[in-house]
Amino acid sequence: MFIAMNRFQVKLGSEAAFETVWRTRESYLGNMAGFVEFHLLKGPVHEDHTLYSSHTMWADKAAFEAWTRSEEFRRAHARADNRTGESLYLGHPNFEGFEVIMTEGKTNAAA
Numbered sequence: 229m230f231i232a233m234n235r236f237q238v239k240l241g242s243e244a245a246f247e248t249v250w251r252t253r254e255s256y257l258g259n260m261a262g263f264v265e266f267h268l269l270k271g272p273v274h275e276d277h278t279l280y281s282s283h284t285m286w287a288d289k290a291a292f293e294a295w296t297r298s299e300e301f302r303r304a305h306a307r308a309d310n311r312t313g314e315s316l317y318l319g320h321p322n323f324e325g326f327e328v329i330m331t332e333g334k335t336n337a338a339a
Contacts, residue, residue, distance in 0.1 A: 256301075
């Protein structure tokens with residue numbers, strides 16, 4: 229399993245516009261071999277920004293890398309813009325990729 233995350237520092241007051249960009253985007257993830265799951269996470273509010281993270285899970289790193297080289301990736305990111313023209317971010321997104329070493333799930337202990 230491979231987890232790909234992008235962290236975004238969204239300017240205060242731009243949170244609704246940022247979330248709208250994600251809610252209305254064209255996503256091709258479901259068409260991709262090895263795609264497992266997507267989450268958009270909202271984190272803590274800081275003095276000048278709110279932290280967000282996009283989080284995708286893939287069967288393996290090769291599946292993620294195939295996504296980044298795909299026509300679907302180019303189409304999805306070509307339309308992932310803010311139509312107001314003003315940047316919603318403080319700086320560029322910060323990518324982090326992780327190989328899953330261990331997974332633990334909840335067991336059904338209550339019967």
